[in-house]
Amino acid sequence: GNSVTQMEGPVTLSEEAFLTINCTYTATGYPSLFWYVQYPGEGLQLLLKATKADDKGSNKGFEATYRKETTSFHLEKGSVQVSDSAVYFCALSEGDDKIIFGKGTRLHILP
Amino acid sequence: ETGVTQSPTHLIKTRGQQVTLRCSSQSGHNTVSWYQQALGQGPQFIFQYYREEENGRGNFPPRFSGLQFPNYSSELNVNALELDDSALYLCASSDGSGRSTDTQYFGPGTRLTVL
Numbered sequence: 001g002n003s004v005t006q007m008e009g010p011v012t013l014s015e016e017a018f019l020t021i022n023c024t025y026t027a028t029g030y031p032s033l034f035w036y037v038q039y040p041g042e043g044l045q046l047l048l049k050a051t052k053a054d055d056k057g058s059n060k061g062f063e064a065t066y067r068k069e070t071t072s073f074h075l076e077k078g079s080v081q082v083s084d085s086a087v088y089f090c091a092l093s094e095g096d097d098k099i100i101f102g103k104g105t106r107l108h109i110l111p
Numbered sequence: 112e113t114g115v116t117q118s119p120t121h122l123i124k125t126r127g128q129q130v131t132l133r134c135s136s137q138s139g140h141n142t143v144s145w146y147q148q149a150l151g152q153g154p155q156f157i158f159q160y161y162r163e164e165e166n167g168r169g170n171f172p173p174r175f176s177g178l179q180f181p182n183y184s185s186e187l188n189v190n191a192l193e194l195d196d197s198a199l200y201l202c203a204s205s206d207g208s209g210r211s212t213d214t215q216y217f218g219p220g221t222r223l224t225v226l
Binding site: 099 | 156215
């Protein structure tokens with residue numbers, strides 16, 4: 001079945017460091033791919049998405065490129081801020097509204 | 112601000128009891144999905160409703176049931192609660208009819224604790 005695997009956390013970085021959170025997926029067809037973010041005490045928010053191969057999703061300085069050849073959708077940001085501290089979920093959806101989530105990666109940014 | 116609200120925020124029940132969780136979707140959103148998020152895990156799909164009909168179900172037993180109403184509100188009912196049902200329950204709404212490209216908007220969740 002479809003699944004998402006993302007790097008284990010927690011990830012701790014200093015402010016202004018470069019961020020990569022790895023995500024790979026398994027799917028039978030051509031899924032849409034998402035990154036969701038969960039800030040402390042808040043609900044899940046869509047951060048970015050890509051719906052077909054080679055698409056790049058971007059938002060708030062974060063980017064991820066849909067790589068069909070490597071079945072990956074890694075999240076990157078060039079310079080993180082303390083306010084980026086949150087839990088990040090990679091996810092996919094294929095053919096219906098059901099979203100399959102990874103286990104999440106907790107990110108701590110130190111000032 | 113997504114416009115999706117859930118109630119209550121927190122709830123404590125004992126094993127064997129029944130619980131009803133409520134969600135109010137954004138106006139105009141015909142699809143609502145429910146997810147269970149155990150501590151330290153990603154959300155797991157429970158089921159989805161589209162225009163008041165169940166439109167898909169994950170690997171959850173029949174004691175998890177739902178309703179969707181014409182006023183964009185919905186309910187998740189869980190009977191015969193078990194300790195493992197302790198989790199954050201999320202609802203998400205979208206204005207699509209099942210397309211994978213539709214954006215889902217999540218509510219803040221209801222934290223259920225089963226003792």
